[in-house]
């Protein structure tokens with residue numbers, strides 16, 4: 557046993573859309589979490605396991621934190637709060653190209669003000685602004701906190717300074733053995749990643765109410781040597797939404813399906829046959845049973 561090896565948990569907390577999932581994909585070196593320009597993309601807590609010769613860091617991507625508006629929102633916020641209690645260090649991720657907004661302040665007030673855990677302020681999207689603006693904003697983010705927390709300026713998109721962030725996180729980890737084997741980079745299985753990839757393609761191809769009204773379930777995932785066969789269901793909350801997703805002559809569904817299939821083939825390293833059905837389930841976001849079925853389950857603790 558290596559007595560200097562470090563292992564621990566780092567939870568990312570941020571308002572929606574600042575790049576948490578992009579950062580995890582950058583750290584993992586492949587896509588494990590879906591990303592999009594639409595806020596509140598991530599719904600599940602996703603773990604990214606980073607392993608090197610001196611440490612294992614388990615990053616947790618929490619769904620973007622915001623004031624809950626319905627049961628799904630409530631679930632998302634609870635999930636974020638619960639993961640904070642289990643971590644060794646908190647990474648408060650923010651958008652360096654913008655001044656702190658109401659969402660950032662709300663998080664600090666509700667989640668971080670009284671925490672006893674170490675906090676790292678990671679300012680993302682540095683590729684989007686000039687130095688003067690970045691320095692100005694950095695000071696404003698620092699001033700949200702009473703304590704003097706370290707700041708790291710990164711770009712999750714280009715990978716800039718992500719190594720510096722890893723070094724900083726490592727400083728706060730306890731000594732301990734690995735919890736996961738070296739080649740395990742996420743706790744997501746192919747079935748859930750596939751459902752998420754389909755959901756991402758819907759978000760990217762549709763507008764307005766659709767992204768938040770949609771859920772995807774992979775009902776069946778059969779792995780064969782030469783092809784993976786996937787049967788997926790898209791759930792929407794109104795007939796009109798079903799129409800939008802299917803599109804004229806099925807064109808939209810075909811586009812979503814093709815884009816998703818190509819990406820799942822890359823992740824699965826196999827050919828993929830993807831079958832998608834669309835189903836209307838009114839008010840599924842407010843229905844606890846449906847949420848449970850989808851895996852958005854409230855924690856017992």
Ligand SMILES: Nc1nc2c(ncn2[C@@H]2O[C@H](COP(=O)(O)OP(=O)(O)OP(=O)(O)O)[C@@H](O)[C@H]2O)c(=O)[nH]1
Nearest residue numbers: 573574575576577578591592596597598620712713
């Ligand atoms: N320019 C730039 N864009 C970025 C960077 N990181 C993320 N983005 C973009 O920001 C948007 C949101 O990224 P996500 O990774 O989905 O953000 P998130 O914090 O996981 O969002 P939620 O899951 O909705 O809470 C996407 O369009 C990303 O491409 C970055 O370093 N630079």
Ligand SMILES: [Mg+2]
Nearest residue numbers: 576577597598
């Ligand atoms: Mg996300």
